[in-house]
Amino acid sequence: MHKERLKILLAEDDLNLGILLVDYLETEGFDVKLCKDGELALKAFHGYQFDLCLLDVMMPKMDGFTLAKEIRTKDKIIPVIFITAKSLKEDKLKGYDLGADDYITKPFDEEELLWKIKAVIRRIPEVKSDNKTEIISIGKYIFDFTNQCLIINGKTKRITERESDILNYLSNRRNRVIKREEMLKDLWGENDYFLGRSLDVFITKIRKYLKEDPDLSIENVFGVGFIFNAPK
Amino acid sequence: MHKERLKILLAEDDLNLGILLVDYLETEGFDVKLCKDGELALKAFHGYQFDLCLLDVMMPKMDGFTLAKEIRTKDKIIPVIFITAKSLKEDKLKGYDLGADDYITKPFDEEELLWKIKAVIRRIPEVKSDNKTEIISIGKYIFDFTNQCLIINGKTKRITERESDILNYLSNRRNRVIKREEMLKDLWGENDYFLGRSLDVFITKIRKYLKEDPDLSIENVFGVGFIFNAPK
């Protein structure tokens, strides 16, 4: 039942502290990758899948905030905890703006850190469950909404975000008339001629994706919208 | 007999609280979708049919009030409960103005929340069915006005929007004389020779659709209009 060891990316230029932390955290059951500056840490981040980032704010090459911003461009949900010497307020705010999950101020107690890590860790499986893979059954297909893919006969087809949103929208409104107008308002936020045409293009694409199952059809209701014929 | 699990849309940026609530509410028998800001919540709302909204007032991207207003443009009856840190009176009033059903002030007890949810839930079912498709019984036929289709013997015939409007009009005026003139004014907005002829064409079509049930007839009243003979 217990998950494999969680991987922590530790960016800390003070090697004394760094090694101390690595030792401590590894005995506590984590895998830790120590990087001695921001750039190396970013490189490591790109090369590997971590579960948590522990970033010193002041580092050579690239500071912790910049690093966090880079990390956030790739991953919106990985927990980030900053290590900072000063407890300056503006620093904290800047960090939260970047989606920091917590803070720890040097000098600190190892247990205190562990506590924060565990607090943050607790949400990982759940955050993934916020991203809880929404699995939707559509006829013979399995539609993994969060991962944006359609599975049939063991074959997986990755679809785009918009396609995904539209298919999800349709799936939740099966067997009843969906007005074009509402659809456009809900999915695009507005309704003009070209967006309507764009919708038609998406419908064509989705029809193609779904054509393996003859029980599924997206029927047009002339001048009104569509009906997604599909068993519940 | 028992209904399926009710779906709750939870908009809460504080993930600690959010996850806590998700856990709690799920063990209490609800399905919960957690969104960490207002925009994501709105998107989720559009994509899915929820039974209740639990909205934090202060959130990034879009605050709870704005979100509620957006939600209300689509759904006038879905219950909304606000979560707010401060118990400011004006906030409450603002919220109730937007059709809030209840309020809960942080920090709060989980049971207290559950209580409020259940209180609000209790009024859902009847209203909800009102929201649903309009089903009209016409002799042996079932006329699904919102989905524009006529059902008889398990066979479903989809009809056009105008046919639908006319049939609906007739159904609401059974067994009494309906003047051509009024009909044209009500359904077309004007009354000229050609529209009158057009109406005749529609009457022919609808007679065909309804001919499976001999108890139904659209009788002409010469120079005046029609009578839709049909049991109430």
Added chain:
DNA sequence: TTGTGTTGTTAACGACTTGTTAATGCGTGT
């Protein structure tokens, strides 16, 4: 009965909507 206007019915027309594929353009990452 005859004449005039009304209604029934079918088919053809034409405006408009939708299906489909290809081209364009925009943003992102390299």
Added chain:
DNA sequence: ACACGCATTAACAAGTCGTTAACAACACAA
């Protein structure tokens, strides 16, 4: 700068439906 992926726009084909047309059947009054 470049390529790549994707949404949008363009362009044209195909389809739908309300209207109009055309003619037949009918109702009523003279």
